[in-house]
Amino acid sequence: MYSHEMIESIKKVEATRQDRIGADLRRMTADEKEQLLRQYHPDFVEDGFQSLQVGPNRGDKVPHELAELLQAESRLARMKGPEGMESFEAVLVAPDYETDVLVIGGGGAGASAAIEAHEGHADVMIVTKLRMGDANTMMAEGGIQAADKEHDSPAIHYLDAFGGGHYTNRPELLYKLVTEGPECVKWLNDLGVMFDKDADGTMVTTHGGGTSRKRMHAAKDYSGAEIMRVLRDEVMNRDIPIVDFTVAIELILDDQGKAAGAVLMNLETQEILIAKAKTVIIATGGAGRLHYQNFPTSNHYGATADGLILGYRAGAQLLYADTLQYHPTGVAYPSQIFGALVTEKVRSLGAQLVNRDGTAFMNPLETRDVSAASIIRECRTRKKGIGAAEGEGVWLDTPMIEMIHGEGTIEARIPGMLRMFGKYDIDIRKDPILVYPTLHYQNGGLKINAEGLTDIDRLFVAGEAVGGIHGRNRLMGNSLLDIIVFGRNAGRNAAALSKSVQTGRLTLDHVKRFASELEKAGIHPEKVSPLLLPTYTHGREHD
């Protein structure tokens, strides 16, 4: 239920609603956007960042929270027995698992990789932190882009993503993304993903922020869940081993410095297990649970940038690790779902962003970074936000959707949203909802080439843990696409490569080397990493 202040403001929103429908809200010029971002986007808040002192990206700035983990101590160092790190090296000779392809992370990228590796006749296994599919992929609501309509083309898709990414996307990766997109949607379709279609089979596609063609394919507002359920089922149908509630805590390299497996830990028993592999694919996803700059997050519980830590410690370079995506429309109220995502599809369907006076202060289809910055400005500087228990927000005027597209649209197209707010007695068909930016997506990550390989031989990365595909800003719908395109790509290439691999002696020398570099740099880490899971107390210490 809304507070008195909110209800008063909603009346103003209602008063202007009719006139706002069909109103032509001007898009910002390139200069205006540039200015806005510099002033208000969290990526530009200087004291949110620090320079790395150790490792392949020495001198580059990353968020404090990430820097602390990148330059933290190995979990193995803290666990070590009387013989130090050697006690772990001793067990490397007797691995608990041996496989051709080790996939770390059971989200959409990991599942796609595993399926293709299996298709390529490799032995493949998945280790994953929680259950298979407890992942950011499961939560994606909006949809997946692909240029498959007649008036669209991979070239237009390329331009949209390149401009949206501020011209910093790695061209060879973006090329792959847009040209393999349609085939990947077809792959999913043929596996049984129920895309929204017209009676004649035409895909129902909409705009997302920053698209110039309607190319967002969806499965109601459970797009990611639908994809994840099908991929997980397919992994199981193929009897691909899944080791769940088990995390990778270090990579293992061989004596040639090539990837050769991972040290695993059973999250429930803390047992250490060794997985030896001819090739390794990191598919560990994002970092929302690091709560950069204290933002709430839309991400799942296990999104703690582990893959970046593992890869970095082994010597793989990061790219654009200083850029995060703050989704403009996180839930600002009620507090139980604070930070949860309100899908961009709500804006694609016509809902506008409206301030406390009932004024639509921007075109709702600007890119995410611009929209987030604009909302922050509206609240912080212009003081046109509406107060909520935790911070403030602006209105997302959902009732407009049914005025534009007719009654029943909300239930048919965004039932998840209807249900999420309905649980707290807010009917989004009748009342607008309060939103504020939430930490949503890791634009940067480990650097790969078009094969999906990092600087380290036999080490692949796919999914949100990759940096470069989207440049410094990702468009909605391009991430679900990238996990399929690059997940499959990595799986295929890893399987092929594994056929010719002769793994040398397994070592953890890189872990020791990194520790001594920290020592030399005068860093005495308090933290251990990877983080694995966040800890929440909900203010217990203040009660």
Place this chain on the structure above:
Amino acid sequence: MKREMVDVYIMGKKYTVPEELTIMGAMEYAGYQLVRGCGCRNGFCGACATIYRIKGHTELQVCLACQKQVEENMYLATLPFFPLVKKNYEIKEIEPTKQIMMHLYPEIYKCIGCNACTKSCTQELDVMQYIAYAQRGEYGKCAEESFDCVMCGVCSSRCPAGISHPQVALLARRLTGTYLAPGSEHLDARVREIKDGDFKSLMEDLMRKPIEEMKELYNHRDIEQ
């Protein structure tokens, strides 16, 4: 600000927690570091199925711990795993006939119509109805009716016939997606065009352009209405 507090009993043990918290939040407030029973934290993954009863009432209720606010005198137990039956099949080799369900999940025909599944669904789906559709081989309807299933398994935990409803529904949805939904000609056509290299030179041209030219193109591209 002093928070309103309520008493809850987590696996039978009493804790006093702020009343605005979800069950998941309350467990963390009480000091649990969750490993099981917590995934997306937002109602999508079904990791956090929970059974509860309010003191003084006899009725058992179910919910998702990340989606349900605590109440005074709530006795709760989490159901972090439920052993569903999952049958393997090759999607490319089966057909959307009635026989396939009979073959893979014959127990659906043992449904006694008690409706416990529907009453227990954390997503408020009409579970018994979608099972009825599956029995009749009406997979499209089963798929629609079950679409929002998060596979938490609570329905199956309550089923006297031992049906794994979420898996039945998943099979129906895959059959629908693969076989029953109409094909998309524009998609097939585009895949062919790309394979034939139709866009290759256009793309290569674009990728060779200097950034300034790309900016021009981007800033003046026409946007579909």
